[in-house]
Amino acid sequence: MLRLTRRLHRIQKRHLEPLGITPAQSRLLRVVAHYNGGQPPRMADLAARLEVVPRAVTSLVDGLEAAACVRRVPDPANRRVIRIELTDTGRATLRKLRSARTEAAEEILSPLTADQREVLGGLLNTLSGGPEGRA
Structure with missing residues (x-):
C-alpha cells in the first residue's frame, strides 16, 4: 500500500506540474471551493480543515493569490477578519486539477480490467470505512 501511495503521489505531482500548482495548493483550493460555512473560510478555518499550522496556510494562500486563484477579502461583519475567496x-x-487527477488515476489503474477496478473500489471503500465498510 505504501509503495502504491508513493507511486500515486509521483504520478499526481507529474500531472499537476504543468498547472503550476503543488499538491498542497491543490488541496487548499478544493477546501476553499467546498467549504460549507455559508461564507468563504477564514485562514484559521483552512488551517483547522487541513490540519496544519496557520503559517503554512499563509504560504499556500500567498502562492495561490499570486497565481490569481484566490483573493483575501475582509469579512463584512468584522473588518479585522480576512476570508479567502475563490476567483474565476x-x-x-x-x-x-480534476482532469489531472482523473488522468493520474487512469494511469495508475490502466493495468486493471473494469471488473478488477470495481472489486478494487469495493475493497478500498471497505478499508476506508465507506458506506459498504460500516457495520
Whole structure:
C-alpha cells in the first residue's frame, strides 16, 4: 500500500506540474471551493480543515493569490477578519486539477480490467470505512 501511495503521489505531482500548482495548493483550493460555512473560510478555518499550522496556510494562500486563484477579502461583519475567496481563475484551475487527477488515476489503474477496478473500489471503500465498510 505504501509503495502504491508513493507511486500515486509521483504520478499526481507529474500531472499537476504543468498547472503550476503543488499538491498542497491543490488541496487548499478544493477546501476553499467546498467549504460549507455559508461564507468563504477564514485562514484559521483552512488551517483547522487541513490540519496544519496557520503559517503554512499563509504560504499556500500567498502562492495561490499570486497565481490569481484566490483573493483575501475582509469579512463584512468584522473588518479585522480576512476570508479567502475563490476567483474565476481558481475555479478554472480546479477544473484542470480534476482532469489531472482523473488522468493520474487512469494511469495508475490502466493495468486493471473494469471488473478488477470495481472489486478494487469495493475493497478500498471497505478499508476506508465507506458506506459498504460500516457495520
